[in-house]
Structure formats: structure tokens, C-alpha cells
Amino acid sequence: MEPLVWAKKITKAFPGTLALSEVDFELLPGEIHALVGENGAGKSTLMHILAGVYQADRGELIVEGRPVTLRDPNHAQQLGISTVFQELALSTNMNVAENVFTNSQPVNGRGMIRFEEMYRATEEALKIFGLEINPRAPLRRYSVAVQQIVEIARAIQRRAKVLILDEPTSAIGERETEQLMKALRMLRDQGVGIIYVSHKLDEVFALADRITVLKDGQRVGTVPTAETNQEAVVRMMVGRELDQMFPPRDGGREETVLEIRNLSGPGYSNVSLNVTSGKVLGLFGLTGAGRTELARGVFGIEPCTSGEIIIRGRPVRITAPRQAMKEGLAYIPEDRKEDGLFLEMSLQDNVAAACLKALSGLIFLIPSRLDNLAREAIRKLRIKSKGTGQNVSGLSGGNQQKVLFAKWLARNPKILIADEPTRGVDVGAKAEIHSLLRELANQGAAVVMISSELPEVLGMSDRVAVMREGRLVATFDCEAATEENVATCALGAISAEAASAGEINNG
């Protein structure tokens, strides 16, 4: 059978990273082909290339036997490849039918839309998915699940031969997932080829005919679902040597300084966790598992809705970052440029931002204190800059991250939460940030490191906590934390083996 889409030796590089390296992928008609891998494995890049968003640097793309270069998503659509991205591209203030027939409404001779025909066709198109909703109603009245199906219906209506779905169930519930799966199976039986990008292995195994596993931008293998199991796929996803050096662990004084009890808020629920001074706690999970949300809740950015935060034995209420700071907390956010830095301000201003009080007298800021702080930061953290007056927008990613660290270290935090502290920084700066975190722990601070990079979590942490879908699913001591155990918990494929290795508190 001729493949619908055949990608041969696709290579794609972004500044600083090789996202895909000679990856092969083929999709047959009437097949659901799942694409799995860790964060950063390259599945999203491959998907974007097949959808026409990115162009491959090298390699060949063959669609129904003809070599093509996809110029843009529109071109891909003309060739019958439709993609439903995670961020839905819908106009929710318009009605359901207009969303199904965006830009392809049936018209009469004078160019006027034939509404009745459009509504009828919409009803029919949605019936395939077992969905009976009013095509005249504005789409915003319906749930995200319905909207997701509407977007898929739009792809079908365009007579897509290839349907690419990016984490289609990330925003919808269990019942709707069932419905969606039923519809996808029906499409498959009609000969449509479906690429299903997901990190939920349960779904992948329930749905896919074949699974392709990517890791570090390379294809590990493609296996028929019937001939494998979840553990084997997880092994394919994570199996890798630890090729990085991490600073040695030598714990400082141990004491529980931060206790979280049954904490719930937007994106996480019922999380209980102890954080110990002198230790690095790694908080692992997939993107969207609720780690960042939990940290932001503890730091008071989006305050938690229920539960207790206990700092050094005393229950505290934290509803704003400045209250958290008073309790000795510091939070280095995931989105450095958006949440962390004042890009158009000087290095000195940035470093001073969190401790203006200590740097000023009754009314005035004291220039010598500001200057000393900034110079000290440059020296201690080895920030490469043109001086304390340089705008941080001109620094490299690693040096920007160091500026952010300097800002918080100036406060001598007792509890430091670093969210993806090494994302987008080069290898050298990464190692420096690792030793910095370790040094802080050795000096008696409690360090929480949120990371999606498994080797980093395993290399750095004294203890590993794993979150999945808003819940804390397991904590491991560093001896028990192996790649397989941790990844299995994060992906939700818990086996008896892994459960016995760690302390599983699956709620």
C-alpha cells in the first residue's frame, strides 16, 4: 500500500539545538499512527513540518507518491493534510456552522452564502461524531470538547486525507475522550490516515495501530501496537546514558521548612509535599502536569483555593508574592523574559528589583549599595556583561538567567523554587546553574527544582516528586529514582514494579 505521507530522513535545526536528525516516518491510509516521546524529543517539530508550519532543512517529503515542499499550512491543506493544533483556531463568537465551513461556505450564483444548506451539512458532519448540537448557535456556548470536535469536523469537511491531532485530549474529559476516539476510529475505517501526537500512553494504546517513538530528535523505532506494551515504549522513550556531570550531593542541615498540605488551585489539586532544607527536591512531570501552577500558587501569584501552606511549622496565608517573600521564599519563573526580567532596564536595576528596601535609606536608594550588589553579582555568578549599566535584553540566555538568580540570591532566600532553571541556556551556563543550586542547598536553603528534563532531575535531586494531571503521584528518594520509575509515573503507566520501588501516593 502506498503511504499517504512519507517523510524521509528529515533534519531540522533551530539555533542551538538539533530538533530532528534524519527521522523517517510514514503514514498509511486507514491507519492511526501515534507519535510519542518526552518533552523536547522532537515530536512537535515533526508534526509542524508535516503540517507545513516549519520547513525541513534536509530530507524529503512525499505525499501520495509525489515529492513536495510544503510552503505553509494552507498548502498542506490543499494537499489534503489538515492539522488540529493544541491551541484551537476557532472563532467562538460565530456560530457552529460558520466554524465548520470557515472560508469554504456554500454560495449561490451571486456569491451569497446558502445558510440552510450549510446548517444541514454541519448537522450531518457532526452526526459522524455522535454530536447533535444546534449549528446556528454561537460556538462559545459549547464546551472545549465540542469545540475540539468542531475543529476536527472542519478538517473532514475539507476532505482531509491526512489528519494530524496534537494532544487532542489535553483539555477534555474522559467521556468526551471516548467519543473522540470512536469518531477517529470511524474516520480510520473510511481510509483517512491519522497522526496522533500524545503523551498519554493509555490513549495511544487504546487507539493507535502503530507507534513511532522519538527521542532527542531521533527515531528510536516504529512498532505495531499489538506487538508491544507500555513498559517497552517507556523504555524506548527514556533509555539513555547520563552524559552530563552534576555536582556531588552532600546534604546540609536537614529540617522540614515548607509543608504543603492538601493544596488545591487552578491546575492542581490535593497536593501534599514536604520540602527540606539542605536538599534539592526535583519536581518532575510533563508539560501541563501542574508543577508551575503549584509553584505559582505557593508563591502567591495565583493564590491556591484550598489547603494549607506551613513554613517552619507555622501555617501562613500567601495571597501575593510579597507575602511569600517575607516568609523567605523566592521563585525563579519558567518564562524568564515575560515574568522574570525587566528587559529594557539595566543589569543593576534588575538585580535590585526584589530588595529595594534593603538598598535604600528612609527615602532614597543608596547608589553605592546598588552598585556593590550588581558588581558582586557579576563577579560571583560570572555574568558576562558590558557592566552594571547594560540592558539585560542584550545578554545571552544563560547570563539573563544568572541575573535572575542574582536578583533572588540578594534576598538570601530560605526556600528557592526554580522553574525550568536551565531551559534555553547553553551547556556551560547549565553546569554553573546546577552547582549554584547545589551550593545554595549546602548553605542550608531548601531548593525546589522544577524540570522537564529527566537526566537533570535525576542528576540533581536528593528527592524526586512526580506530578501528573494536577496531582502529585509519587515521591522517590534519589536511590529509588530511576529513569524508568520516574517516567512511568509521569506518563501514567504505573506498573506494579515501579509502584514497589517508590512511595506511590496516587490519589
Place this chain on the structure above:
Amino acid sequence: MVKGASGEGQDNPAQSGSNPTVPGQEIPAGRFKETTRSVLRIREMAMILLILLTCAIMSIFSPYFLSLSNFIAIARGFSMEGLVVVGMALLLISGNFDLSVGSVMALSGIISAWLMVKVGLPPALGILGGLALGSAAGAINGLVVTRIKVNPLIATLGMMSIARGCALGFTSGHPVIGVPMSFAWLGQGSLAGVPLPILIMIFIVLISDILMRRSRALRQLYYVGGSEKAAKLSGINVDRVVFLAFVASGFFAALAGIISTARLTSGVPTAFVSVELRIIAACVIGGASLNGGEGTVAGALLGLIFMALVTNALTLFGVSIYWEGVVTGTILTLAVSLDMISRRRLRTA
């Protein structure tokens, strides 16, 4: 005054060049070049050069320009707006702005005059009443923006209409006349030959410029304007900072309105229409940005001085005042365009 204030502006970028004890990571080569470049990059310096240039050209073409009386006349002309510029600069730096200043000026002046003329309060209490009203208007703007999260454009547009409506409705459109002479002195008197409004403006601009550069409380405005999210995450009480900036804007608008009323010896409900746009233009010409995080009080005042000079030039050359808008509009667009172009060059360099 102006030069002294802008001298302090050099302080920050020049630090890397002037201090001999630089740590190893810094690049000592080309320090002099770096320093001169950073001085030129300071908006105030460019503005002062531009103003001097304008003065030079004016003095060649008009014999009346280079006289103390003309300078005092110009300064008296912008001294009231100079106060409003202070409040607006604070807001723009924090990433907000206030369209209601012109209306608040008119309303506060009227209320002050009314308290003195109709209620018979002594001038001091009349002035306090007007200031309280202006601050209250600013506080309402601040609350609507920070608590309800209404866009400042809409919030202050509403206040602009409400304050103007109050001023007109309260007086049925007629000026409030007959203020006491002791009150009129505030706008008409002078000390050592310098009109009082000019002295008040110099005092307030000087104080607020120093506080903006040096004080902890007002430096926070730059952080808030630079990145509201990052400021919040750094423990800065963003809502309070923005709220207080709105109150300050209302307060300074009221002060300007009251002094104007004293100078004219009457509260005029139709006065100060579209002052807000002139003020915002002055701030932006002087280096502030609608995106926030940039600008200084001194720069904003220099922008206002420049605009006043241009108006004066038109008058001296006998050009109808109706053409003024064309000139200020051109200057505004030109100033910001040049800024954008130089920035793009800087980034690609």
C-alpha cells in the same frame, strides 16, 4: 535647573565608565567612547541641544526673542502645564496615562473659586478643597484601573467626560468670578521678579525629578512600567503603585487648575480642553513611551519647553495660532519616529 537635573541622568549609564575599580568581566577598552555615546543617548541632552538650537535660530530671526521678558512670558505660559506634566510622566512611566487632566483642571479650579466666593471659605481651605477634589478624581481613575481592570484609556476617558460635565453643569457654563485678591496672588504675584507659578513649577519638577531618580518608592514606577508581571513577582505592590500615580496625576492637575484660576481670577468651565493630548505629546517628545518603563520628569518638562518655544516662534513670526497643531503634531510624530529608527539601528548593531 534643567541642566542640573539632567546631569543626574547621566549617572546611571556613566557608572560603568567613570569608576576605576571595574571587575575583570568588564571591557575597559573604549571606555571614553562608551561614555560619550551613553551621554548622547540620554534624551535630555538631545532635548537641551534641540532647545538651544531653536533659541539660536529664533534670536537670529526675531529681535524680540532674546529678552528676559519674553522668556518669563514663555515660562509663565507653560508653568501650569509643567505641573500636569509631572503627574503624566509618573503615569506614563508606570505604563498608564490620564486623559482626564484637562477636565480635572477646570473642575478643581471652579470648585476652589466656588468655595471661596459662594461659601466664603478662606483661600487656604478653598485651595485644599480643590486639591482634594482633584486627588479624588485621580483616586477613582486609579481604582477603576487597578481594581476593576478597566483599560486606562476608557477609565480616564470616562472621567474626562464626567469632570467636564460637572464643571459645566455646576456653573451652567458661566465662569465663577470674584475670587479674593489674596488668592489671586498665587497666580499673579512674584518673588524676586519671578512669577510665583514659575517658582512653584520649578520646585515641584525639581523635587519629583530627584525622587524619580533616587527614591525607592518612585523607582518602583519604572519596574512596573518595564514589566508588570516581573514587578509583581519581585514583590512590588503593582496595584498600589499605579493607584498612587493616578492620585498624583489628579492632584497635580488640580494644583495647575487652581493656579490658573488664581491667575485669571475666575474659574472657567470651558478651559483647558485637549490639554491632556498636549501634555502626553510633551512627555513622549521628552523620552517617555506609551509602553511604560521609560522617561523622566526632566525630559517631559524639556519636551513641554520645546513645544512652548515653537508656539512662541509662531507668535513672533505672526503665524496664526490656529496652525500650531500642525507643528506640534509633526514634531511629535517626528520625535517618536527618530527614536524608533535609532533604536532599531542600536539593536542590529
